Amino acid sequence: xxxxxxxxxxxxxxxxxxxxxxxxxxxxxxxxxxxxxxxxxxxxxxxxxxxxxxxxxxxxxxxxxxxxxxxxxxxxxxxxxxxxxxxxxxxxxxxxxxxxxxxxxxxxxx
Amino acid sequence: xxxxxxxxxxxxxxxxxxxxxxxxxxxxxxxxxxxxxxxxxxxxxxxxxxxxxxxxxxxxxxxxxxxxxxxxxxxxxxxxxxxxxxxxxxxxxxxxxxxxxxxxxxxxxxxxx
Numbered sequence: 001x002x003x004x005x006x007x008x009x010x011x012x013x014x015x016x017x018x019x020x021x022x023x024x025x026x027x028x029x030x031x032x033x034x035x036x037x038x039x040x041x042x043x044x045x046x047x048x049x050x051x052x053x054x055x056x057x058x059x060x061x062x063x064x065x066x067x068x069x070x071x072x073x074x075x076x077x078x079x080x081x082x083x084x085x086x087x088x089x090x091x092x093x094x095x096x097x098x099x100x101x102x103x104x105x106x107x108x109x110x
Numbered sequence: 111x112x113x114x115x116x117x118x119x120x121x122x123x124x125x126x127x128x129x130x131x132x133x134x135x136x137x138x139x140x141x142x143x144x145x146x147x148x149x150x151x152x153x154x155x156x157x158x159x160x161x162x163x164x165x166x167x168x169x170x171x172x173x174x175x176x177x178x179x180x181x182x183x184x185x186x187x188x189x190x191x192x193x194x195x196x197x198x199x200x201x202x203x204x205x206x207x208x209x210x211x212x213x214x215x216x217x218x219x220x221x222x223x
Binding site for chain 1: 113114150151152153154155198200209210211212213214215216
């Protein structure tokens with residue numbers, strides 16, 4: 001089992017563009033959570049998906065949206081990128097409990 | 111967003127020394143977790159605590175769930191070079207569920223030979 005996988009590993013965008021990040025959960029996990037980790041900070045909860053619906057949401061603007069597919073994989077979409085969106089985006093999957101984190105996607109906004 | 115307060119922010123220690131770090135919150139959590147994050151990787155769970163006052167060990171690591179449910183402590187005994195990394199505490203409002211994690215600000219540990 002590959003655990004939690006995320007793609008791409010790195011990407012660079014410019015302000016105003018849109019980005020889609022992808023996450024495949026660990027086999028047997030049905031819940032996916034997304035976190036943003038700015039440089040030198042702890043991860044901040046963005047939202048969580050379960051049964052293809054957003055179940056919980058953190059304090060992030062509507063520019064951040066997501067989706068969960070029937071196979072439990074998930075996407076994070078960010079519209080109208082700002083310089084401040086540059087961060088490591090982490091996905092965590094779980095069935096219950098704290099979950100398992102993926103390696104993250106490093107997003108740089110220029 | 112809310113972040114838990116961790117201290118110290120960073121520490122340099124010599125191999126073989128013991129390390130202590132703590133985490134405090136203004137609100138109550140029913141689960142406390144400790145993670146280690148290496149460069150370019152996601153956080154890896156070290157210890158999970160589910161009950162106020164609980165003391166749990168994992169090898170050289172020992173963590174405690176504060177009695178007020180607003181704090182937690184992590185100790186590492188006899189540090190080794192591979193202990194280098196950033197340690198994060200995290201609180202979870204509900205036990206045994208996939209509820210969101212609130213992370214601390216991190217403690218950067220550097221071990222010298």
